[in-house]
Amino acid sequence: MMFSPWKDGRPTVVVGLMSGTSLDGIDAAIVRIEGSGLAASVELLHYYSKAYEPELRQRLRDLCVEANSNSALICNMNAFLGYQFGAAVLEAVADAGMHVDEVDLVSSHGQTIWHQPVPEQGDPYAVASTLQIGDISAIAKHTGKLVVGDFRPADMAVGGQGAPFAPYGDWILFRHPERGRLLQNIGGIGNCTALPAGADPSDLLAFDTGPGNMVIDAVAHILSGGRLLYDDGGNWAAQGKPDRVLLDEMLAHSYFGTPPPKSTGRELFGHSYAVSFLEQAKLRKLSDEDAMATATAFTAHSIADSYENYVFPRHGIDEVIVTGGGARNKTLLSMLGELLPGQKVMTSRTLGFDDDAKEAVIFALLGNDFMLGVPNNLPAATGAFRPTVMGKLALP
Ligand SMILES: Nc1ncnc2c1ncn2[C@@H]1O[C@H](COP(=O)(O)OP(=O)(O)OP(=O)(O)O)[C@@H](O)[C@H]1O
Numbered sequence: 001m002m003f004s005p006w007k008d009g010r011p012t013v014v015v016g017l018m019s020g021t022s023l024d025g026i027d028a029a030i031v032r033i034e035g036s037g038l039a040a041s042v043e044l045l046h047y048y049s050k051a052y053e054p055e056l057r058q059r060l061r062d063l064c065v066e067a068n069s070n071s072a073l074i075c076n077m078n079a080f081l082g083y084q085f086g087a088a089v090l091e092a093v094a095d096a097g098m099h100v101d102e103v104d105l106v107s108s109h110g111q112t113i114w115h116q117p118v119p120e121q122g123d124p125y126a127v128a129s130t131l132q133i134g135d136i137s138a139i140a141k142h143t144g145k146l147v148v149g150d151f152r153p154a155d156m157a158v159g160g161q162g163a164p165f166a167p168y169g170d171w172i173l174f175r176h177p178e179r180g181r182l183l184q185n186i187g188g189i190g191n192c193t194a195l196p197a198g199a200d201p202s203d204l205l206a207f208d209t210g211p212g213n214m215v216i217d218a219v220a221h222i223l224s225g226g227r228l229l230y231d232d233g234g235n236w237a238a239q240g241k242p243d244r245v246l247l248d249e250m251l252a253h254s255y256f257g258t259p260p261p262k263s264t265g266r267e268l269f270g271h272s273y274a275v276s277f278l279e280q281a282k283l284r285k286l287s288d289e290d291a292m293a294t295a296t297a298f299t300a301h302s303i304a305d306s307y308e309n310y311v312f313p314r315h316g317i318d319e320v321i322v323t324g325g326g327a328r329n330k331t332l333l334s335m336l337g338e339l340l341p342g343q344k345v346m347t348s349r350t351l352g353f354d355d356d357a358k359e360a361v362i363f364a365l366l367g368n369d370f371m372l373g374v375p376n377n378l379p380a381a382t383g384a385f386r387p388t389v390m391g392k393l394a395l396p
């Protein structure tokens, strides 16, 4: 079964949907794509984002915590989010001043609620697994569009981590013939892609560096009594000083000593991590400002240490390009700049690319490849033992 416009080799208009681990909402990128695979070229036509309402965000946060979650809640939310994603597609198209008939495909990441790339030890039933919810049939029936989604399990089924996928788009969007670039996304989790000058896809090195905003957000939320969802601009952290002793304890986490490929999520650095961090901060009598500064320094140091340990020994890097919501945290960026004195640290906006849209653009590319039967995982990034076509299709 081959659909137009892929059958005729025409450019396609795809709505890529991404809902990240920070649980902040739905990003939609409407793009025009020509070609496929790593040779594709992509033009961003419109970017639209819709924040989750606070109650929905809280329910999703609960779904990610074993003690607060159950199968009935997950089952319901899978369908509910499908309709939310469908509605977001229609809103994005209207916001772009386009008609839904102009769209060929919707490609949806879904909302990760569990990601376990390394099976639990000692359980004979344990395998690598990952769960992104937001039913693609609900999106397809709501929008009347073909929908591709549920990409990650396919990579795991061929031995990969099911993440990170960003390197695929980083290579298409940011590779440079003369400059070595290090792309650092700071969303809920931090993930990086090293693109040596004139990189070949097999030279790529990519992995999750650890927490992005996840710990910072949780600490801001708890310390503000639920008033703040994040530390705007990093202003709160800027008023404090990181506690070196606590920071060193945090950086001794086994995740940081594990060489790539590796990926992580709320399972390691979610709510319970933040709660135990705050218990330690209390024992050490840290002020709220110092606790915020320590949580922020934790992300900055985990990123810089990852580069020192795994990237710089292998690749020449000239510039570090930061994307994701963490690019708006000035304190985090200045800490990162201080820890990387030999590097030019900049945001992707400096290069004229709207960093908020990047991940949604990448999922549009992955969905387009799926429709052509083109392998869309990057074994160099995910650790898979072979390339494969990732995704599943729902008809309108
Ligand atoms: N003005 C701001 N100041 C500080 N931090 C901000 C600001 N705006 C956004 N952020 C941070 O960025 C986060 C959202 O980032 P982003 O949308 O890139 O994450 P995500 O895509 O959900 O996560 P991931 O990339 O891990 O899947 C917020 O939760 C917040 O911590």
Ligand SMILES: CC(=O)N[C@H]1[C@@H]2OC[C@@H](O2)[C@@H](O)[C@@H]1O[C@H](C)C(=O)O
Pocket (backbone or CB within 6 Å): 020, 021, 112, 115, 130, 162, 163, 164, 165, 166, 167, 187, 188, 189, 190, 191, 208, 263, 264, 265, 359
């Ligand atoms: C399981 C999951 O949803 N992982 C996300 C998350 O957000 C950042 C990091 O953790 C990355 O591994 C991934 O998303 C991006 C898009 C990726 O696959 O590269």
